[in-house]
Every structure is written in structure tokens, then in C-alpha cells.
Amino acid sequence: MGTNFDRKCSDPSKEGGALFKSPTFSLSPLKTTLATQKHEATLTVYVSTIPVKSASTILGRLRNAEIDNGLNLQHLRRFAKYTDVPEHVLSSIQAARRSLGLGPDVDTSQELLLLVGGINSVSHEEVHYIISPTVTQVPICSIMVPLLAPTSYEQAVSWSSRFWPTVYKKSNPFGPHPSIISRAQEDIDGDSRTWMELAIRAGQESRRLGHGEAIGVAVVERCDGQSRLLAVSGDARWLDWKHGGSGNVAGHAVLRSIAMVATSIKASENGNIDSTETACTAPRSIFHDKPVISAEHGQSRASTSRYLCHGLEIYCSHEPCVMCSMAILHSRFGKVIFNKRMPETGGLSSEGDLAHGLFWRKELNWTLLAWEMSNGDASGETLGLEINA
Amino acid sequence: MDPQTTEGKTGVSRAREDMSAEERAVHINFMREAIAMVTLLPLLNVPQNILSLTHTLQQGELALQTDETPVGCVFVHEGVIIGRGTNATNRTLNGTRHAEFEAINEILTTPASTSSEDLTNAESPEGVSDRCEMKYTPAILKECDLYVTVEPCIMCASLLRQFGIRKVYFGASNEKFGGTGGVLNIHRANGRVPKEGEVLERHKDDYEVSGGWLREEAILLLRRFYVQENGKGWYSVSPFESRCLCLIVYLCMLVETGADVQIAPVPKKRKDRTVKEVEPLEEATQS
Numbered sequence: 001m002g003t004n005f006d007r008k009c010s011d012p013s014k015e016g017g018a019l020f021k022s023p024t025f026s027l028s029p030l031k032t033t034l035a036t037q038k039h040e041a042t043l044t045v046y047v048s049t050i051p052v053k054s055a056s057t058i059l060g061r062l063r064n065a066e067i068d069n070g071l072n073l074q075h076l077r078r079f080a081k082y083t084d085v086p087e088h089v090l091s092s093i094q095a096a097r098r099s100l101g102l103g104p105d106v107d108t109s110q111e112l113l114l115l116v117g118g119i120n121s122v123s124h125e126e127v128h129y130i131i132s133p134t135v136t137q138v139p140i141c142s143i144m145v146p147l148l149a150p151t152s153y154e155q156a157v158s159w160s161s162r163f164w165p166t167v168y169k170k171s172n173p174f175g176p177h178p179s180i181i182s183r184a185q186e187d188i189d190g191d192s193r194t195w196m197e198l199a200i201r202a203g204q205e206s207r208r209l210g211h212g213e214a215i216g217v218a219v220v221e222r223c224d225g226q227s228r229l230l231a232v233s234g235d236a237r238w239l240d241w242k243h244g245g246s247g248n249v250a251g252h253a254v255l256r257s258i259a260m261v262a263t264s265i266k267a268s269e270n271g272n273i274d275s276t277e278t279a280c281t282a283p284r285s286i287f288h289d290k291p292v293i294s295a296e297h298g299q300s301r302a303s304t305s306r307y308l309c310h311g312l313e314i315y316c317s318h319e320p321c322v323m324c325s326m327a328i329l330h331s332r333f334g335k336v337i338f339n340k341r342m343p344e345t346g347g348l349s350s351e352g353d354l355a356h357g358l359f360w361r362k363e364l365n366w367t368l369l370a371w372e373m374s375n376g377d378a379s380g381e382t383l384g385l386e387i388n389a
Numbered sequence: 390m391d392p393q394t395t396e397g398k399t400g401v402s403r404a405r406e407d408m409s410a411e412e413r414a415v416h417i418n419f420m421r422e423a424i425a426m427v428t429l430l431p432l433l434n435v436p437q438n439i440l441s442l443t444h445t446l447q448q449g450e451l452a453l454q455t456d457e458t459p460v461g462c463v464f465v466h467e468g469v470i471i472g473r474g475t476n477a478t479n480r481t482l483n484g485t486r487h488a489e490f491e492a493i494n495e496i497l498t499t500p501a502s503t504s505s506e507d508l509t510n511a512e513s514p515e516g517v518s519d520r521c522e523m524k525y526t527p528a529i530l531k532e533c534d535l536y537v538t539v540e541p542c543i544m545c546a547s548l549l550r551q552f553g554i555r556k557v558y559f560g561a562s563n564e565k566f567g568g569t570g571g572v573l574n575i576h577r578a579n580g581r582v583p584k585e586g587e588v589l590e591r592h593k594d595d596y597e598v599s600g601g602w603l604r605e606e607a608i609l610l611l612r613r614f615y616v617q618e619n620g621k622g623w624y625s626v627s628p629f630e631s632r633c634l635c636l637i638v639y640l641c642m643l644v645e646t647g648a649d650v651q652i653a654p655v656p657k658k659r660k661d662r663t664v665k666e667v668e669p670l671e672e673a674t675q676s
Contacts, residue, residue, distance in 0.1 A: 243526055243527050243528065245527060245528070245552075245553070246551050246552070248527075249548055249551040249552050250490060250493070250494070250548075255485055258483060258484070258485055259481075259483050259485075262481055262482040262483040265482055266481075266482060284498050285494050285498055286493065286494045286497050286498065287490075287494060308482055308483075308484070309484070321547060321551070322543060322544075322546075322547035322550075322568075322575060322579060322580065323543075323544050323545075323547035323548050323551065324544075326542065326543040326544035326547065326566070326568070327484075327485040327544050329566075330478075330484040330485050330542070330544060331483075331484045331485065332484070345579075347543075347547070353581060354579055354580060354581050355581070355582070356573065356580060358543070361572075363564075363565075363566075363572045364543075364565070364566050364572065365565050365566065388547075388551055
């Protein structure tokens with residue numbers, strides 16, 4: 001079975017390319033929970049005005065005062081020209097000037113606006129103390145600024161026009177660094193369709209045979225630019241299952257693929273490569289750890305670590321449920337790519353109903369990269385919203 | 390996380406809340422059974438139920454042999470334990486084979502014909518053929534309570550939610566990846582965080598959770614395990630003492646049942662142990 005399958009995978013365009021003719025195929029990295037939940041969080045800061053020529057003196061005094069304790073405001077410009085800030089900031093500073101009895105006329109080319117610090121980390125008096133040596137009267141106002149760094153250039157532009165000049169530093173405080181994502185995406189861009197297609201097909205065959213829902217999964221190992229298929233599984237929640245409810249939860253495609261990788265390694269360790277042989281003699285269990293349909297496949301991994309799926313790629317026809325998402329983390333996968341989003345039951349995305357964003361959460365002891373693969377109309381089956389994939 | 394402080398937010402009640410002493414004792418007893426799944430020490434107090442002893446011995450030995458993280462659980466239906474499980478991630482090479490999965494597998498593959506006397510044979514391939522009817526349907530899980538030494542992880546919390554469970558009693562909290570209060574609250578609305586001012590409606594799949602049962606003992610188990618990971622011993626029991634213990638239990642069982650029970654070999658030194666060594670043990674316990 002294994003050799004037959006290898007041939008199939010090596011030339012997917014002949015047998016199964018039809019699924020993916022759509023030119024709209026694309027990979028989009030998932031957003032993390034932090035990115036979706038907190039990116040609009042704001043902080044109130046003090047802003048004042050200073051003469052251009054004393055900017056460096058004041059910067060030194062600011063550093064000495066060490067007022068930014070615990071806050072990282074690297075994404076905000078420390079100094080801003082009058083022309084660079086939004087209208088409401090200008091009117092706030094004008095109001096502050098008026099309250100000090102200063103006239104509205106300012107030589108805006110000789111003055112800069114200074115972002116001093118968060119109102120919780122610096123007092124009004126301190127602001128005054130820092131700036132007062134250079135000017136006699138210090139207009140101080142407070143404005144709202146974004147608390148956390150922007151995650152895209154567009155966001156930085158939008159925030160600059162709404163709050164205060166903001167810089168996008170190509171970093172992502174809420175998840176993987178953009179360069180890591182783009183490099184990884186280049187790696188998988190070439191053949192990810194092939195693997196996704198195998199996953200989708202396994203799911204379709206599973207449903208056709210009544211084994212389960214049309215959900216399929218493929219596990220791929222990538223070494224030095226070479227990718228190798230390790231397991232393909234279809235959903236098996238209705239296999240040997242006479243009962244209703246949500247079916248055999250242990251028969252979800254993700255769990256089966258993970259188990260197939262494990263059983264293949266066990267089999268090869270025991271010198272028993274033909275895994276189908278042992279399937280007949282094994283005691284009955286709710287786990288369907290061996291391939292049961294022709295689209296399915298399990299192959300031993302070349303290099304093994306303590307965590308068998310460490311760094312592997314997993315392609316899912318549908319966004320995995322909470323259980324399967326966490327199973328992917330427990331198995332230490334490196335990348336997960338899914339086709340159809342499951343807005344009500346999916347555990348990976350941070351934008352659905354649950355918004356768990358399990359692929360990248362600081363609390364959990366493993367993080368991995370995740371993509372949603374869209375390919376126009378030619379994609380996995382649409383499932384009922386309530387189904388746990 | 391102390392369950393006491395989080396009850397309001399997470400819906401995890403603390404152990405011993407307004408409960409009668411008798412009721413508490415019942416829960417603590419079941420939790421002891423769960424702990425017994427991963428320790429040899431309870432063997433010193435010889436249990437009345439010889440079957441449970443067999444299981445405990447096998448499972449406990451297994452946990453020792455394979456360096457499994459010591460997590461054990463029991464499923465209780467109408468006051469009777471119908472399934473037991475220990476963490477089996479090393480034994481199966483499968484990082485998802487947690488105690489809860491193993492126990493549910495045991496429940497759902499128990500053949501209907503098995504009387505309580507020959508439970509020891511139930512795991513043999515011949516005993517469980519495809520034709521044989523199962524004793525329990527999956528619906529029984531909805532009427533079960535789970536006692537587990539460590540808070541179920543997010544994966545298992547979701548497994549329990551999808552299969553259905555009545556109530557979960559756990560020992561130690563799991564702040565690293567707990568699914569019932571530790572990190573997420575899967576038992577309530579599948580972990581969805583309510584918007585401000587929103588009160589989550591009770592969903593039909595929601596289940597109750599109570600934490601902190603025999604918490605210290607459960608933590609001690611884990612701590613001993615991690616000490617072992619660092620190259621020190623599991624228990625203060627020497628290999629000789631361990632073998633004596635096994636022998637005593639073996640003789641007890643011979644006297645009680647006359648059954649031909651195979652005893653797993655005494656664990657070797659840690660550095661000599663590999664996953665492969667487990668294979669003969671598995672066969673021994675199943676034959």
C-alpha cells in the first residue's frame with residue numbers, strides 16, 4: 001500500500017489536480033488571540049510642547065527619570081511635529097496653552113510635541129519638572145494612544161491619523177515574527193495544495209463509505225526542502241458505531257493521523273512494517289489507529305524525537321475542534337494548515353465564536369504556525385456548523 | 390490556581406463546599422481510587438476488592454515502567470467504578486493518549502457478557518470480538534462522574550464535553566493547559582469568554598467541575614515523578630522492597646482467587662529502561 005501511495009503523491013496533478021484549478025488559492029496566516037482581542041487597547045499619556053533646540057536635553061532628562069516602567073511604547077514616536085498629529089491632539093494642546101494664559105500663536109516650526117509617558121507612570125509635577133528648565137510655562141494635555149504595537153503597516157497608518165504618529169517595526173508582539181511566518185509560508189507554498197487535496201479526498205471517501213463526516217487530515221514531514229507524507233486519515237466517528245450523538249469522539253481525523261504516525265513507528269520498531277496485519281488481531285478499541293480505507297496511509301518517520309510529531313505539518317480539510325487543536329499542540333506539530341473554517345466549533349482561530357486561538361497562546365507550553373488555506377469554490381465539503389471537526 | 394478564588398469566574402467549585410461528611414467521604418474514596426491508578430503505595434492497604442487490586446497493580450507497575458506522567462482517573466456510574474485509565478503517552482508513543490481517553494476506551498469496549506469474576510480476562514483479544522455486544526453505550530457517559538488526579542487538559546475537557554459527562558472531580562489544578570478552569574473553561578459554553586455584562590446561558594453539554602480533591606496527594610505524585618525525571622528514585626521503595634511487595638500481592642491474589650495472574654517485572658534502573666521494554670509487559674497483562 002505504501003509504495004502505491006508514494007507514486008500517487010509524487011504526481012498529484014494527473015490524478016487529483018481538478019480540485020485545485022481555482023486561481024484564488026491562497027494561504028493566510030491566522031491571527032493570534034492577542035492580535036484580535038487587544039490590538040485596540042489604549043493608554044492615556046501626557047503630551048507637552050518643547051522647543052526644537054532642546055529636544056536632546058529633554059530626551060536625556062526623560063531617560064534619567066525612567067518613567068516608562070513596564071510600558072513598551074517603542075511603536076510611538078517620542079517627538080512629533082504639529083503637522084503630524086491628528087486634529088484632536090492639536091486642540092487639546094491649544095486648550096492647555098489657553099489655560100496657562102498663553103496666546104494661540106505658536107511658531108510651529110520651532111516647537112515639537114513630546115509624548116512624555118502614561119498618566120499612571122508619571123505625574124503632572126514630574127512632567128513639569130522634566131520640561132521646565134527649557135521653558136517657563138509648560139502646557140500639558142493628556143491624549144489616548146494605542147497601548148501595543150501595530151501588526152501591519154496599514155494599521156500603523158490608521159493609528160497615526162487617529163491617535164499619534166505610530167511606527168510599524170515589522171514585529172508582532174502578539175505572535176510569531178512576520179519574517180518567520182513568511183519564510184515558513186515560502187517553504188510550504190509549493191506543495192501545500194497537494195497535501196490539502198489528499199486530506200480532503202480522505203474525508204470524502206470516509207463519508208462515502210459511511211465511516212464518518214467528510215473530514216480528512218494529512219501529516220507531512222519536511223526535511224531539507226523535501227516533503228514526505230507520513231499519514232492520511234479520514235474521520236471515523238461513525239465506524240463500528242451504532243449510536244447517535246456526536247459519534248465516536250476518539251475517531252476524529254486529527255487524532256487518527258497522530259495515532260497512525262505513532263503506530264507506524266511502533267510497527268517499524270518491531271520489524272513489522274505491514275501495519276494492516278496487526279490491525280486484525282488487535283483487541284477492539286474506540287481508537288482507529290490503523291488505516292481502514294484506501295485513501296488512508298501511515299508511514300514511519302525517519303527521525304524520531306521524544307515527541308513524535310515534533311515539527312511536522314498537519315493539513316486539515318476543516319478547522320479542528322478544540323480537542324483536536326489541543327491534540328495538535330500536545331503532539332508538538334510545527335505547522336497546521338486548514339481549509340474550511342469552523343466558526344462555531346473550531347479551536348485554532350481567534351476570530352470565531354470561541355476565539356480560543358489555540359495555535360499561539362502564551363499560557364500554553366507549545367505554539368505553532370497556522371494558516372487558513374482558501375481555494376475558492378473548489379474546497380472541502382461544507383459541514384453543519386455544530387459539527388466538531 | 391486555587392479553586393476557591395476562581396469559582397465565580399470559572400464555574401469550578403472547590404472541594405468540600407457545603408457537603409455532608411458522608412458525601413465528602415464518597416468523593417474522597419473515588420479520588421483515592423484515581424490516585425491508586427498511578428501509585429504502588431495504596432497496595433500496602435490491601436483493598437477489599439481483589440479486582441481493583443489487580444488493575445491497580447498492573448497500571449501502577451506500568452506507570453513505573455514507562456515513566457508515564459502519573460495521572461490516573463476513574464469513571465463512576467451510580468456509585469460503581471466502570472472505567473479506569475492512566476496516562477499512556479509514552480507507552481503508545483502518542484501524546485494524546487491521556488488517562489481520560491484510556492478510561493473511556495475501557496468503558497466502551499467492555500463486553501456485555503463479562504461478569505465481574507472474569508474481568509481479568511476481558512482484555513484478551515478472544516474475549517472481545519467484533520460480534521460481542523458491548524456492556525455500555527456511549528450514553529452512559531452522560532450519567533457518569535469523573536475522578537481524575539489532575540485537572541483535565543483542554544483536549545480532554547473537550548473530549549468529555551463531546552462524549553458527555555455529568556461532573557468532574559479533580560485533584561490538582563493544571564495551570565499549564567487545564568481545560569476546566571486552569572487556562573480555559575471548556576466545561577462552560579465550550580470555553581467561550583462572555584462579553585462584558587453577559588451571563589452565559591447553560592448549554593446542554595456543559596458540565597459541573599469541582600477541584601481540589603486530595604490535591605496535596607495528587608501534587609505529591611507529580612512532584613515525585615519530576616524528581617524521578619531528574620534521575621532520582623520514584624519512591625523511597627528499593628527494587629528489593631518493590632519485588633517483595635509484588636510477591637505479597639501476588640500471593641494474596643492466588644489465595645483469594647486461584648487465578649493465574651502474571652506479575653509485571655520489577656522496573657529496572659531508569660537509564661536501562663526504554664519504551665521497547667514495555668512490549669512484553671503489555672502482552673503479559675493481556676494474556
